[in-house]
Amino acid sequence: MRTAGNLWTRKHLLGMAGLSKEEIATLLDTAVSLREVNRREIKKVPTLRGKTIINLFFENSTRTRTSFELAGKRMSADVINMSVASSSVQKGETLLDTLANLQAMNPDVVVMRHPESGVLQFLANHLNTALVNAGDGRHEHPTQGLLDILTIQDHLPLLERDSFSGLVVAICGDVLHSRVARSNALGLKSLGAEVRFVGPSTLMPNQAEEAFGVTVHHRLEEGLAGAHVVMMLRLQNERMNSPYLPSVREYAEFWGLTRNRLRLADPKAIVMHPGPINRGVEISSEVVDDPDRSVILEQVANGLAVRMAVLYLLCGSGVRR
Amino acid sequence: MAWRCGWRCYIYCVDLEYGGKMYNPSLTESILIRGGRVIDPAHGRDETADVLIVDGVIQAVGRLEFTAQCRVIEAEGLVVAPGLVDMHVHLREPGQEYKEDIASGTRAAAAGGVTSVACMPNTQPVADDLSVIGYIQERARQSGVVRVFPVGAITKGLQGQVLTEMGLLQRAGCVAFSDDGRPVSDSGVMRKALEYSRMFSALLIQHAEEPSLSGGCMHEGIVSSRLGLPGIPSESESVMVDRDIRLVALTGGRYHVAHLSTRQAVVAVEQARRQGLPVSCEVTPHHFSLTDEAVIGYDTDAKMSPPLRSTTDRQALLDGLAQGVITVIATDHAPHDEENKRVEFCRAANGVIGLETLLPVSLELVRDGVMSLSACLAAMSCHPARLLGIPHGTLEVGRAADVVLFDPEESWIVDARQMQSKSKNSCFHGRRVKGRVKQTLVAGRVVYTDEGR
Numbered sequence: 040m041r042t043a044g045n046l047w048t049r050k051h052l053l054g055m056a057g058l059s060k061e062e063i064a065t066l067l068d069t070a071v072s073l074r075e076v077n078r079r080e081i082k083k084v085p086t087l088r089g090k091t092i093i094n095l096f097f098e099n100s101t102r103t104r105t106s107f108e109l110a111g112k113r114m115s116a117d118v119i120n121m122s123v124a125s126s127s128v129q130k131g132e133t134l135l136d137t138l139a140n141l142q143a144m145n146p147d148v149v150v151m152r153h154p155e156s157g158v159l160q161f162l163a164n165h166l167n168t169a170l171v172n173a174g175d176g177r178h179e180h181p182t183q184g185l186l187d188i189l190t191i192q193d194h195l196p197l198l199e200r201d202s203f204s205g206l207v208v209a210i211c212g213d214v215l216h217s218r219v220a221r222s223n224a225l226g227l228k229s230l231g232a233e234v235r236f237v238g239p240s241t242l243m244p245n246q247a248e249e250a251f252g253v254t255v256h257h258r259l260e261e262g263l264a265g266a267h268v269v270m271m272l273r274l275q276n277e278r279m280n281s282p283y284l285p286s287v288r289e290y291a292e293f294w295g296l297t298r299n300r301l302r303l304a305d306p307k308a309i310v311m312h313p314g315p316i317n318r319g320v321e322i323s324s325e326v327v328d329d330p331d332r333s334v335i336l337e338q339v340a341n342g343l344a345v346r347m348a349v350l351y352l353l354c355g356s357g358v359r360r
Numbered sequence: 361m362a363w364r365c366g367w368r369c370y371i372y373c374v375d376l377e378y379g380g381k382m383y384n385p386s387l388t389e390s391i392l393i394r395g396g397r398v399i400d401p402a403h404g405r406d407e408t409a410d411v412l413i414v415d416g417v418i419q420a421v422g423r424l425e426f427t428a429q430c431r432v433i434e435a436e437g438l439v440v441a442p443g444l445v446d447m448h449v450h451l452r453e454p455g456q457e458y459k460e461d462i463a464s465g466t467r468a469a470a471a472g473g474v475t476s477v478a479c480m481p482n483t484q485p486v487a488d489d490l491s492v493i494g495y496i497q498e499r500a501r502q503s504g505v506v507r508v509f510p511v512g513a514i515t516k517g518l519q520g521q522v523l524t525e526m527g528l529l530q531r532a533g534c535v536a537f538s539d540d541g542r543p544v545s546d547s548g549v550m551r552k553a554l555e556y557s558r559m560f561s562a563l564l565i566q567h568a569e570e571p572s573l574s575g576g577c578m579h580e581g582i583v584s585s586r587l588g589l590p591g592i593p594s595e596s597e598s599v600m601v602d603r604d605i606r607l608v609a610l611t612g613g614r615y616h617v618a619h620l621s622t623r624q625a626v627v628a629v630e631q632a633r634r635q636g637l638p639v640s641c642e643v644t645p646h647h648f649s650l651t652d653e654a655v656i657g658y659d660t661d662a663k664m665s666p667p668l669r670s671t672t673d674r675q676a677l678l679d680g681l682a683q684g685v686i687t688v689i690a691t692d693h694a695p696h697d698e699e700n701k702r703v704e705f706c707r708a709a710n711g712v713i714g715l716e717t718l719l720p721v722s723l724e725l726v727r728d729g730v731m732s733l734s735a736c737l738a739a740m741s742c743h744p745a746r747l748l749g750i751p752h753g754t755l756e757v758g759r760a761a762d763v764v765l766f767d768p769e770e771s772w773i774v775d776a777r778q779m780q781s782k783s784k785n786s787c788f789h790g791r792r793v794k795g796r797v798k799q800t801l802v803a804g805r806v807v808y809t810d811e812g813r
């Protein structure tokens with residue numbers, strides 16, 4: 040399956056930070072070639088036969104976990120799902136012990152999601168197993184970043200652009216708590232796009248301009264102006280009625296993406312959302328369901344292809360280790 | 361480097377500098393530290409000289425000629441300085457002896473050239489009571505290799521509500537009071553503590569951190585944004601220091617800020633001192649030498665409270681040291697075992713060890729032109745000694761012979777595994793440093809030598 044693997048030498052995928060333009064291209068190219076598998080009648084290839092992948096999720100996420108599970112199975116890997124409830128972490132065992140035990144079973148890849156930032160890096164410092172970050176705290180969610188970038192790449196011709204250079208991407212909402220925003224910003228910046236962080240000042244990372252090379256906007260209208268891509272973030276319920284935000288009503292009023300507001304963006308702008316969607320809060324149903332604008336279902340399909348690509352490249356596709 | 365000419369011997373010395381004063385030969389235990397660069401910041405001394413120690417007391421300093429056989433320590437090429445005074449150490453005994461105890465903690469001190477430590481009261485049980493203070497003193501007598509001066513709690517159980525018996529505790533030997541590990545956050549309680557402690561001229565050491573701004577696990581800034589870790593803004597420290605200084609102006613109590621870490625707090629202390637308020641502060645080697653960038657990679661040995669700050673803050677700390685606003689360097693030596701450090705970053709315990717890297721890391725200040733060697737040593741000897749009211753940190757004739765000999769030029773790589781401390785949580789592990797302790801003496805007794813290491 041192509042020679043892309045030769046460009047991939049990393050053991051883990053911990054984040055978008057530090058990935059070169061070429062590495063991102065390798066991942067995307069591999070995903071594009073694997074996407075074809077998902078369109079076949081028999082959606083299974085023997086590529087990863089005999090490989091073992093463990094999905095270890097310390098946070099609920101049916102979507103991401105299912106996507107990784109399907110990605111592994113379509114390539115004939117053995118996939119084991121472990122959720123926090125069935126693991127021994129709750130019995131006082133440390134996270135490192137849990138992972139050391141998993142490592143002893145010699146999996147080829149451990150896909151992990153954890154509520155705390157930096158956990159994957161911490162484990163990578165102490166263990167040998169190849170790790171894929173499926174979301175750590177508010178730090179990174181690289182496969183989401185990659186699937187979003189792949190989706191944008193698919194639409195570049197429609198946006199009348201031949202590269203990411205100069206493309207304006209507005210990432211809107213609760214940026215502070217969003218690993219999706221971070222992974223996207225890092226990846227898009229290294230591809231040459233112009234990234235805006237748009238959201239309430241209480242939900243914006245400190246010194247975001249310098250930290251991510253983005254512009255920061257505290258008015259949605261200003262952030263949307265002329266944008267080619269509008270990426271809405273999910274607003275977690277627990278942010279409401281807290282010092283972050285007074286109410287859903289106020290948030291929807293000032294930060295909800297409506298068809299009217301979308302007119303401020305580029306006439307051909309696409310709208311993205313990592314899901315699950317709070318309809319009527321961060322985004323109105325008319326926008327979600329607008330086939331000319333919304334690419335949300337394409338994101339889901341690309342998620343599968345990107346995760347297949349990641350597992351394929353990490354599972355020893357060529358010169359590695 | 362050192363050799364013994366007999367423990368008890370006759371000596372006959374001439375102190376040229378002081379007019380050829382003669383010493384009567386007598387039966388004593390004496391040591392001559394010969395030919396070192398003797399620096400005693402308390403008296404502005406910095407010259408090549410000899411130090412004569414008789415019966416554990418400094419007998420003479422200067423060009424000494426001696427004829428009798430006695431124990432000689434050759435110090436040519438070495439700096440001979442007062443044993444260092446570290447006014448901020450956690451010895452973890454009683455209660456957390458698996459992290460450190462008085463024996464291991466004072467061995468670490470001796471290896472770092474530190475001959476006096478002030479130990480913080482956040483032990484288990486808390487050192488808020490005569491019995492616990494007595495226990496610490498007794499354990500220090502039994503197992504300590506350097507001087508241990510307990511710091512008593514400001515409030516009972518560090519709960520921030522009821523004042524401790526500061527009068528009795530001071531009489532029992534407490535050199536200062538602190539709720540370190542947490543701040544005295546209630547303004548009314550802090551006011552009363554300052555008013556009450558003033559009667560005894562006792563020093564209050566504040567861990568200055570506004571709790572409601574300190575929910576994060578590293579400094580709030582570019583790095584925390586990138587790492588996705590909740591941040592602690594610099595203001596968490598400065599709002600508390602600002603408030604406290606106003607309360608000092610109200611009460612006249614003696615106030616010392618522990619481990620100062622931010623630019624705004626340096627400014628606040630500078631202004632207070634200019635107004636003549638009894639305000640002082642200390643900085644740790646990790647805060648003046650590292651920034652929040654050390655956290656990249658989620659290294660839990662770069663996690664402490666207050667956190668490593670920004671480049672701007674670090675520069676302000678260096679300026680504060682250079683200008684004499686910050687008069688004390690202290691380690692905040694805080695041992696933690698692996699159980700508490702080899703975990704997810706936000707769950708990891710706060711604190712790093714520092715006794716064995718205090719001197720070499722502080723000497724970087726001299727190399728970088730921030731301060732003179734004498735001023736640097738003052739911040740680790742006579743300055744903290746004066747604040748604590750202890751008769752140490754000087755090579756004055758008649759004082760106990762607490763002395764450190766170090767080679768300022770010897771280059772080495774910090775290896776936490778080689779340290780005396782029971783815990784290995786050093787943020788300087790792997791750092792190339794210059795300046796190595798050769799011998800440490802407490803009351804004329806060698807408590808550490810690097811021979812055979």
Ligand SMILES: [Zn+2]
Pocket residue numbers: 540541542567618619665666
């Ligand atoms: Zn403290």
Ligand SMILES: [Zn+2]
Pocket residue numbers: 448450480540541692694
């Ligand atoms: Zn402390």
